[in-house]
Amino acid sequence: MLGPPGAGKGTYAEILSDKYNVPRIPVGDLFRQAIKDETKLGKKIKKYVSHGDLVPDEMAIDLVKERLQEDDCQNGFFLDGFPRTIIQAEAMEKFKKIDKALNFVASDRVLMSRLSGRRTCRECGAIYHVENIPPKVEGICDRCGGRLYKRSDEKPQAIKNRLRVYREKTKPVIDYFRKKGLLADIDANYRIEEVDKVISQCEKHLQNLS
Ligand code: AP5
Numbered sequence: 766m767l768g769p770p771g772a773g774k775g776t777y778a779e780i781l782s783d784k785y786n787v788p789r790i791p792v793g794d795l796f797r798q799a800i801k802d803e804t805k806l807g808k809k810i811k812k813y814v815s816h817g818d819l820v821p822d823e824m825a826i827d828l829v830k831e832r833l834q835e836d837d838c839q840n841g842f843f844l845d846g847f848p849r850t851i852i853q854a855e856a857m858e859k860f861k862k863i864d865k866a867l868n869f870v871a872s873d874r875v876l877m878s879r880l881s882g883r884r885t886c887r888e889c890g891a892i893y894h895v896e897n898i899p900p901k902v903e904g905i906c907d908r909c910g911g912r913l914y915k916r917s918d919e920k921p922q923a924i925k926n927r928l929r930v931y932r933e934k935t936k937p938v939i940d941y942f943r944k945k946g947l948l949a950d951i952d953a954n955y956r957i958e959e960v961d962k963v964i965s966q967c968e969k970h971l972q973n974l975s
Pocket of ligand 1: 767772960
């Protein structure tokens with residue numbers, strides 16, 4: 766699942782993962798968990814994630830490669846936020862086949878408003894928005910009762926940097942998959958009440974995959 770920060774990759778990946786009964790692998794969440802747990806990796810990557818910079822390629826590749834070897838990924842998966850550089854895309858080809866690259870497209874205005882209001886569950890990673898998708902009880906996750914928080918990379922300066930990094934490093938990955946005939950553009954500008962319109966575009970492209 767490709768697309769700029771705030772396009773809704775995580776939100777749609779959650780819905781699709783439930784529908785297709787295969788796991789969602791949110792690479793950003795894996796990094797945030799490592800930081801929270803203060804693992805060796807977590808300590809190394811903290812500064813990149815909080816500034817909105819990409820984690821060095823070799824660390825991202827190793828993490829994803831290891832995660833995709835686990836049993837629950839053997840019948841398919843939705844990979845959310847990887848590959849984000851050409852180096853990652855080329856490395857991935859050597860260890861896992863990608864069937865389709867869904868490219869979520871949304872305007873800058875939509876991205877900024879979604880990112881500035883997002884709240885994430887500290888426990889299960891569920892995603893909310895203070896206006897668009899509020900939890901039933903303010904600050905508490907509907908799913909697991911965990912506390913909601915604002916990510917460290919959601920300060921205006923970090924958001925700006927993430928959008929810049931996306932344009933410089935990740936946009937070429939979109940062309941890479943387009944040239945391979947694997948890319949499907951998905952209009953992700955719809956409001957949350959119309960999320961079915963986004964999901965049905967995805968389903969159309971996922972139909973004939975084994
Ligand atoms: P990551 O966590 O992947 O962040 P991101 O790509 O910046 O994407 P986001 O999570 O911000 O947005 P999203 O598209 O998932 O949108 P969401 O569904 O939340 O990565 C974070 C960091 O980790 C990176 O900066 C980097 O440091 C590192 N990293 C990750 N992968 C890496 C890699 N491969 N290589 C190196 N480093 C890597 O939606 C946004 C908001 O909008 C939510 O509040 C949601 O509720 C709301 N919303 C969603 N859809 C709608 C809708 N249709 N209508 C209204 N509101 C909506």
